[in-house]
Amino acid sequence: MTQAYLGLGSNIGDKAAMLDAAVEGLAARPGILVTARSAAYRTPPWGDTDQDWFLNAALGVETDLSPHGLLEACLSVETALGRVRARRWGPRVIDIDVLHYAGAEVSDERLVLPHRFVRERAFVLVPLAEIAPDLVIGGETVSEALSRLDASGIVRFP
Template identity: 50%
Template sequence: MNVAYLSIGSNIGDRLYHLTEAVRALHSHDGIIVTSVSSIYETAPVGFTDQADFLNMVVCVETALTAQVLLEECQKVEHGLGRVRDVRWGPRTADLDILLYNSESIETENLIVPHPRMYERAFVLIPLLEIAPLKASAVKDTGVVLWKKVNGVNDLLREGE
């Protein structure tokens, strides 16, 4: 079984709903088990800054899927939640990124693992460190505010009911 860490973000519409439904879709997939979820953090946008703030979280999954197939499933979840890719780093209902996949380094045309910008983004590192303490000397948390503490997968999935 493979272990992967995914970041999930949303800044359009009901942001909490989109995060919850993304986790629900992953967890209901036959080849993916969501084993832990971080709390939810609110952050200002990066790159294209003229847009609403994001809610962000990180989830850990166990999966029988290859990294490439996991990426395809993440993109299906995004599409199912109405993701439209028209502006780079623009507003989105759901954004799922593979941060880590086992201890592998992967570089293909459409997938780089570890995620190439994750160490530059506190909104990724802080929730990642919450569920997977890594060897890191310091994480700057400027601009990242705890929005909602989540106590496990079931707690989050009950949010949407």
């Protein structure tokens, strides 16, 4: 089994219930074992800021899926939960990103690992730091990357 980390986010409907449903959906997939889950954090929107606030969380998983297989499992759970991709960085019922996969580096049209924006987004790093503060991504730990960012608008929910 290979260690990987996922980021989850929702800003439509019952956000907390949607995060729970995503975790349950992932845990039910063959080849995925959820090993760690952060608390949920209320976060402001990023990129397209004209939308509701998000709930974000992070998961640690062990998997026997390939990086692309894990991505497909995440996309399948998103689809099952009603995700519609209407606009980039727009509102979403659920978003599940593969953030890190055992140090693998992948770069193609479907997947970039580690996630290209992981070290730039406090809303990803705050929950990830809760479950994997010493995880090294891009030559620095999650905690070090987070220390460079403004996380003042991010609060643990509830």
